[in-house]
Amino acid sequence: MNPFAYTSATTIPSAIAQVDTGPGSTTAAGDARFIAGGTNLLDLMKENVMRPARLVDINKLGLDAIERTEDGGLRLGALARNATTAYHPLVREHYPLLSTAILAGASPQIRNMASNGGNLLQRTRCYYFYDTGTPCNKRAPGSGCSALGALARQHAILGASEHCIATHPSDMCVALQALEATVHVASPRGERAIPFLEFHRLPGDRPDMDTTLQQDELIVAITLPNAEAFRAHSVYLKLRERLSYAFALVSVAVALDVEGGAIRGVRLALGGVAHKPWRDPAVETLLAGQPAEETSYRRAADALLQGAVPQGVGVGSNAFKIPLARRAIVRALTQAAAGTVTNLGDNVR
Amino acid sequence: MPGPRQPTRHPIHLNINGQAHALEVEAWTPLLDLLRTHLHLTGTKKGCDHGQCGACTVLVDGVRTLSCLTLAVMRDGSEVTTVEGLAQGEQLHPLQQAFIEHDAFQCGYCTPGQLCSAAGLANEGQAQSLDDVRELMSGNLCRCGAYPQIAQAVAQVVLGPGPHKSERADKPIVTGTVPA
Numbered sequence: 001m002n003p004f005a006y007t008s009a010t011t012i013p014s015a016i017a018q019v020d021t022g023p024g025s026t027t028a029a030g031d032a033r034f035i036a037g038g039t040n041l042l043d044l045m046k047e048n049v050m051r052p053a054r055l056v057d058i059n060k061l062g063l064d065a066i067e068r069t070e071d072g073g074l075r076l077g078a079l080a081r082n083a084t085t086a087y088h089p090l091v092r093e094h095y096p097l098l099s100t101a102i103l104a105g106a107s108p109q110i111r112n113m114a115s116n117g118g119n120l121l122q123r124t125r126c127y128y129f130y131d132t133g134t135p136c137n138k139r140a141p142g143s144g145c146s147a148l149g150a151l152a153r154q155h156a157i158l159g160a161s162e163h164c165i166a167t168h169p170s171d172m173c174v175a176l177q178a179l180e181a182t183v184h185v186a187s188p189r190g191e192r193a194i195p196f197l198e199f200h201r202l203p204g205d206r207p208d209m210d211t212t213l214q215q216d217e218l219i220v221a222i223t224l225p226n227a228e229a230f231r232a233h234s235v236y237l238k239l240r241e242r243l244s245y246a247f248a249l250v251s252v253a254v255a256l257d258v259e260g261g262a263i264r265g266v267r268l269a270l271g272g273v274a275h276k277p278w279r280d281p282a283v284e285t286l287l288a289g290q291p292a293e294e295t296s297y298r299r300a301a302d303a304l305l306q307g308a309v310p311q312g313v314g315v316g317s318n319a320f321k322i323p324l325a326r327r328a329i330v331r332a333l334t335q336a337a338a339g340t341v342t343n344l345g346d347n348v349r
Numbered sequence: 350m351p352g353p354r355q356p357t358r359h360p361i362h363l364n365i366n367g368q369a370h371a372l373e374v375e376a377w378t379p380l381l382d383l384l385r386t387h388l389h390l391t392g393t394k395k396g397c398d399h400g401q402c403g404a405c406t407v408l409v410d411g412v413r414t415l416s417c418l419t420l421a422v423m424r425d426g427s428e429v430t431t432v433e434g435l436a437q438g439e440q441l442h443p444l445q446q447a448f449i450e451h452d453a454f455q456c457g458y459c460t461p462g463q464l465c466s467a468a469g470l471a472n473e474g475q476a477q478s479l480d481d482v483r484e485l486m487s488g489n490l491c492r493c494g495a496y497p498q499i500a501q502a503v504a505q506v507v508l509g510p511g512p513h514k515s516e517r518a519d520k521p522i523v524t525g526t527v528p529a
Contacts, residue, residue, distance in 0.1 A: 003356055006376035006422055035423070042379075042418045043399050055376070057423055087475065107488025108473070109406055109415045109466065244487040343484070344475075 001045045008057040012186050012218060018056045020215045034058045034218060036079055036115035039106075040122040048132055049123075049139055063220050066090060072226035078117030078219040082172065083108070085116055092344070095227055097234035097255055100342045101175035104238045107245055117219035120173060120183065120199065123210060124166035124275075125247060126155065137163045138207040145207075152312025154247065157321045158305070159274040164207030165311045168200060168276050169247050175236060177269035177277035178253035179224050185217040193223075200276030207275075229265065230255035234340045237332040238271075239324060248272035250325045252332035258292045266333075268304065273325060280304055292337045294330060301329035361425040365390070366434030374421045381405045381416035384431060392432040392461045396490070403489035406462040406469070407431050413469025432461035435468065444468060447502035455493035463489045467503045479504050479513035 009015035019032045032054035035041055044050040063079040066088050074095065076085055085091055086102035102111065128134045128146035135144035147155055147165050155165040173196075181196040200211055213219075233256035240246040251271035257264040266287045270278040283303045290296040305326060310319035335341055358373040365388065374383060381398075384390045384407070396404030398417045405417040408430035435442035444467050447453070454460040466489045476482045482504045483496075491499065504513040 001377045004376060005357070006359065006420075008423075035420075038420065038423070039400060039415070039418050042420070046399060055420075059423065083473075087473075107403065108470065108485050109403060109413050109488045110400060112412050112469075113414055113418065244484055 001042070002048070002051045002053075004052055005054040006057065007054070008060055010060055012061055012220070013188075015056055015058050015061060016187055016216050016218050018054065031215070032056060036118045037081070037113040038118075039110050039114045040118060044123060044130075047130055049130060058218065069223055072228075074224045076116050076222045076224070078221055079115050081112060082106075082114045082116065082119055083111040086111065094231060095175075095179065095224060096231065096340050096342050097227075097236055097253055098172070098175045098179060098224070099344070100234070101171045101236040101238075101251075101253060103343050104236055104251075105171035116172075116222055119170055120176075120219065120222070121211065121213075122168075122170055125169050126166040127151065129166060138166060138203075138210075141206070141208050148311065149313050151316030152318050153316050154249075154272075155311050155318055156274045157308040157310060157318060157325070158270075158278050159202045159276070160309070160311065161203050161205065161207070163205050164203035164275070166203065166207065166275060167272055168210075168274070170277075171236070171238065171248065171251060171271060173200070174251055174253045174269045174271035174277040176222065176224075177279045178255050178267040179227055179230075180267065182223045183219060184221045184223065185213065186220050187214060187217040191220075192217075196277075197279060197281075203275050210275075227255065229257040230267065232340055233258055233336045235332045235336040236341075237328055237335065239328055250321055250328050252325075252328045253277075254332045254336040256292075256333065256336040258337050261292050263287050263290050263292050263296065266300075268300065268329070268333075270304065270325060270329070273308075273321060278304070292333075294334065297330040297333040298326075300333070301326045304329065359422045359425075361422060363421070363424065363426075364428045366429070366431060372421075376420065376422050378421050379417055380407070380409075380414075380419040380421045380424060380429070383421040384416060384429075390431055390433055393465075394458055394461055396459070396462070401490075402459070402462075403466060404459050404462040406466045406489065408465055408469055408472075411469070411472050413466050413472075430465065430468070432464050435464060442468070443506045444471075444502070447505050448499070451498045451502040451505070453495050453498040453502040455495055459489060459491045459493075463491070463499055467499075467506070470503065471507050476504075476507055478508070479515050480517055482507060482513075483515075 033052040035055045064077040069075050082102050086099045092099050129136050129138050134146040137145050156167050177196050183194040183199050235254045238248050238251040248271045253269045255267040266284050287300050308322045312318050356375045363370050384393050394404040396402035400415045400418040407416045409427050444464050470485050476485050483500050505511050
């Protein structure tokens, strides 16, 4: 790790005063960064992928509450830990999709340490991004994308560009996307609320910018709307090369409102396939009113995977993700129609 | 000419295995390195140093934590328990006793992390079956492959006398369903 200055902030204004202004690009040398759980940032610093000159510890800002909102939703403090969130009675009972998705990711130790805000900001695990000996437009803009036409097994099939084909690795974010979360941030300019669909970016020609955050914006909370309609039919299906402790090849978050064999409403998001959790509200509108059966699900899968493009070559090809995602969407919707599946010991099939 | 600047050292207090320590650390000192190199508590192991193997697992305020990804300066005031702190004098911790009874280690390198992780698992109170124990110990890798014995040892302490059986082992695998 590079030597760096360390301070611990006790108020939000003093925290944000210590970081730099400007769009949230990660390439500025000598910048100052917030640190919460540190499970991704410190790893990247050990690899010299990120080399901030200053870390501002935000753990004492009192942003770790999990509480009901006035409109019957839930407010998750940005500094609440992932494990605390997943096991919280309000989350387990009212947002089983979120609880399940969090518990499907990482390891118990990492979940104990990781913060909710940090989970949103975690960076891709693309091996070329991590390897400072290779060209990478995300790490070093303009240097090229080493994954294109190479080892791209973990990379995107949707929304990519010639500049970057990386994926967002989070499970929690796929559930937050499906649950239509809102990200609340504070800055010297005040507070703003960012709809989850608008939080993570597609790479375009600026893959160094993962999100739409400005550098001096601090995530303070994530709110969820009331999701009672989906509580009894929620599934997070994660397909990976091990039964545990591995990133998704493809994952599907389904929140389904079904009654008498007909879909009243659905929220659908994919992980492992793009630079952000992949969701298209138009596909959800398509499914509303349709019968809860396989032909409907297949049509939705085709619509959501429109424009999917394989990447990589030989053993590094990710072409398998396209049929895998199609079947996973159908499987997840089928499971959800039968009832909520969680990983808390009560569903053994 | 002024000499080279010395890095800032931050004063912190840690209670480690019941003993209070007043320390000065540079900001970039991981807790793992503080324990092993500065305090000569070499029970905790550096396996991967990147938060992937779990060998560095310790308890911080009773919560299982990867010490390789923890900056010591960020844990000022915490209570840390390492493998050296599990036994009470000559009295082994129940997990240590169970690991011996179940032959749950070969080379022993992952074992301190396994023990602290299992102690943390017990504190969390979420495991209700052998399958849960296996899932909730999956952050600790064992290159010797002692997993079946580790799982039985942890299950014995957390769930009660065994032998414990998997509820999923003889069911057809439904790929990708969570419970992970």
